[in-house]
Amino acid sequence: MKKQSEAMIPTPYGNFRMIAYADSDENKMPHVVMVSEKLNNHERVVLRIHSECLTGDLFGSKRCDCGEQLERSLQIIGREKGILIYLRQEGRGIGLINKLKAYQLQDQGMNTIDANIHLGFEPDERDYEEAGRILKDLDIKAVRLLTNNPEKVDGLNDYGIEVTERIPIIIDPSVENEAYLKIKSDLMGHILEE
Numbered sequence: 207m208k209k210q211s212e213a214m215i216p217t218p219y220g221n222f223r224m225i226a227y228a229d230s231d232e233n234k235m236p237h238v239v240m241v242s243e244k245l246n247n248h249e250r251v252v253l254r255i256h257s258e259c260l261t262g263d264l265f266g267s268k269r270c271d272c273g274e275q276l277e278r279s280l281q282i283i284g285r286e287k288g289i290l291i292y293l294r295q296e297g298r299g300i301g302l303i304n305k306l307k308a309y310q311l312q313d314q315g316m317n318t319i320d321a322n323i324h325l326g327f328e329p330d331e332r333d334y335e336e337a338g339r340i341l342k343d344l345d346i347k348a349v350r351l352l353t354n355n356p357e358k359v360d361g362l363n364d365y366g367i368e369v370t371e372r373i374p375i376i377i378d379p380s381v382e383n384e385a386y387l388k389i390k391s392d393l394m395g396h397i398l399e400e
């Protein structure tokens with residue numbers, strides 16, 4: 207995997223250099239990195255690793271808190287001159303089609319973990335190796351990580367990136383996502399309190 211192309215993108219959160227990372231320039235679904243134009247990569251960089259969530263990020267689904275976490279992260283990254291790594295691992299790594307199947311199972315009473323297992327997957331199929339490789343390519347050695355998920359901290363540490371601080375992203379639960387957030391907290395170890 208390597209940097210395939212990049213361009214400056216003005217956003218409501220600031221100006222960012224958008225970089226596409228993939229194995230080849232023919233990959234139509236590259237990982238996307240948003241780098242603040244004023245980034246100082248010799249300091250502890252504020253970083254969000256965000257796994258793609260089409261339903262939440264683009265369509266504002268209330269089944270999860272992903273879209274709200276992405277927006278809050280971009281606000282912080284824009285202010286702090288940091289980086290967003292947008293990994294193409296939809297549905298905790300099971301893909302959009304299987305994610306929708308998992309939603310159907312959840313509508314029938316299963317929780318998010320049991321639905322993934324019923325479909326033949328681990329509760330969380332994501333991997334953070336590619337995020338580590340991207341950070342090394344950008345010469346980032348230490349980060350302040352925007353996450354509620356301790357596995358992301360461990361994942362980056364495993365790939366030689368020092369996480370000097372975990373910055374929580376607490377989103378107020380709604381009626382639609384309260385049970386989902388409880389499962390993330392109780393069964394997946396996400397830290398949903400500041």
